[in-house]
Amino acid sequence: MVKKRVNNEYIYRINSAIDYIELNLESELNLEKVSEIANFSPFHFHRIFSALTNETINNFITRKRIEKISSSLLRGTDDTISELASKYGFNSQAAFARSFKKFYGISATEFMNRSSRYSKICKTDSNNGKKEPVFDNYICNVNNLLNWIKMNAKVEVKEMPELNLAYIRHVGEFHLIGKVYEELFRWAGPKGLLNFPETKTVSVYHDDPGVTAIEKVRQSAAITVPEGTKTDSNVGTLKVPKGKYAVGRFEIDEKSFEQAWSGMCVWIAENGYTATDGYHYELYQNDHTTHPERKFILDICIPVQ
Numbered sequence: 001m002v003k004k005r006v007n008n009e010y011i012y013r014i015n016s017a018i019d020y021i022e023l024n025l026e027s028e029l030n031l032e033k034v035s036e037i038a039n040f041s042p043f044h045f046h047r048i049f050s051a052l053t054n055e056t057i058n059n060f061i062t063r064k065r066i067e068k069i070s071s072s073l074l075r076g077t078d079d080t081i082s083e084l085a086s087k088y089g090f091n092s093q094a095a096f097a098r099s100f101k102k103f104y105g106i107s108a109t110e111f112m113n114r115s116s117r118y119s120k121i122c123k124t125d126s127n128n129g130k131k132e133p134v135f136d137n138y139i140c141n142v143n144n145l146l147n148w149i150k151m152n153a154k155v156e157v158k159e160m161p162e163l164n165l166a167y168i169r170h171v172g173e174f175h176l177i178g179k180v181y182e183e184l185f186r187w188a189g190p191k192g193l194l195n196f197p198e199t200k201t202v203s204v205y206h207d208d209p210g211v212t213a214i215e216k217v218r219q220s221a222a223i224t225v226p227e228g229t230k231t232d233s234n235v236g237t238l239k240v241p242k243g244k245y246a247v248g249r250f251e252i253d254e255k256s257f258e259q260a261w262s263g264m265c266v267w268i269a270e271n272g273y274t275a276t277d278g279y280h281y282e283l284y285q286n287d288h289t290t291h292p293e294r295k296f297i298l299d300i301c302i303p304v305q
Contacts, residue, residue: 008234013038014052015169015236017045018218021061022206025068025088029061055216063216065089066103068277070211073112075275081108146270149263152256155248157273160301163240163281165202166193166231167222172215175254177203180221187235193225200224201284204238240279245301249285253295264300278303 017038021029034057035045049057065088072084082093085108090096100108149155166188170180181201188194204220220238231237248264250256268275286297 010048011052011169011234012231012236013040014049015234017049018060018169019236019238021064025061025065028089031057062099063103066100067208067211069100069108070104070111071208073108074208074211081112145259145263145266148259149248149267152252153248153250153260153263155246155264155267157244157246157304160242160245160247162242163200163202164225164227164229165204165220165222165238165240166225166229166235167204167220167238168235170219170221172217174217174219174257177219177221184221184223184235187233188223188225193223193229196287202240203282203284204240205280240281243278243303244305246273246275246304248300249298250300251295251297253293257296260300264302268302268304273304276303276305 017034020037021034031042031046035042038045038049040048046057049055049060053060055063069081069084069088072079073081077084079087085093085096090099097107100111104111106114166184168180168184168187170177185194193199200223202220202222202224204222206218206220207216209217222238225237229237246264246268248260248267250260252260265275280302281300283299283301284296285299288294288296291297
C-alpha cells in the first residue's frame with residue numbers, strides 16, 4: 001500500500017509538470033523550473049519523468065511544440081512557419097527543420113502544402129511501426145457529414161462557464177478511459193463529491209489525435225467539483241476557463257464519437273469559425289448505462305473565435 005501511494009504521488013506531481021509545460025510552450029522551459037513545479041530535484045525529476053512517460057523531458061517538450069505547430073498548420077494560420085518556430089522556442093530554422101522532419105518524415109512546408117482543413121495523418125508504416133504522414137481526405141463527402149450533424153445534433157456557439165475539475169489522466173486508446181473513470185469515482189464517492197445530476201462527468205482532450213500518435217494521446221477523466229476541493233493520491237485539479245465555444249448536443253452510441261467530433265470540426269469551418277487553442281472537452285448529461293439504448297447524451301465543446 002505504501003508503494004502504491006508513493007507511485008500515485010509521483011504520477012500527480014509529473015502530471016502537474018506536464019500541465020505546466022502545456023500552458024507555457026511559448027516560454028523558456030528548463031529542467032530546473034519544470035522540476036521545481038513537480039517538487040523534485042532536477043537530478044531525480046528527469047529520471048522519474050522518463051520512467052513514467054517512456055519519454056525524456058526534452059523530447060516531450062520538443063514533441064509538444066512540434067505538435068502545436070502542426071495543429072496550427074492543419075487548422076490554418078496567418079503566422080508563417082518561421083514565425084511559428086520562433087514563437088514555440090526554436091532558436092534557429094535549422095533546428096526546427098531537423099526536429100519537424102524527425103517527427104513527421106517531411107518538411108513543415110511539405111506538411112502545410114499537403115494539408116487542407118479536412119486532412120489528417122492516418123497511416124502507420126508497416127515496416128517500422130512509426131507514424132508516417134499520409135494525407136488522406138478527412139471526410140469523403142462533407143455534405144453527408146453535415147447532414148448527419150443536422151439530423152443528430154443541435155450545434156450553437158455560446159459562452160461556456162468555467163469548470164473546476166478533479167481528474168485522473170489517461171494516456172492511450174480512447175475506449176480504455178472507462179477504467180480510469182471507475183478509479184476516479186472510487187476516490188470521489190467517499191468524499192461526497194458524486195452528487196448527480198449536479199456533478200457532471202467531463203472528458204478533457206489534451207492532444208490532437210491528428211498529429212499525436214494514439215499511444216501518446218492524453219485525456220483527463222474528470223468530474224466537476226467545488227472550487228478549492230483538495231485532492232490526493234494521483235488525482236489532480238484542473239480549471240477549464242470560461243469562453244466562447246461551439247457546443248454540439250448529441251445522443252449517440254459509442255461507435256459514433258469519431259463521427260460526432262469530425263462533424264463538429266466540419267461545422268465550425270463551414271460556419272465561418274476557427275477552432276482555437278484551449279481545452280476541447282465532452283460534457284456528459286447522463287449515465288449511459290441507464291439509457292434504454294445505452295446511448296450517451298453529451299455536449300462536445302470546442303473553443304472558437
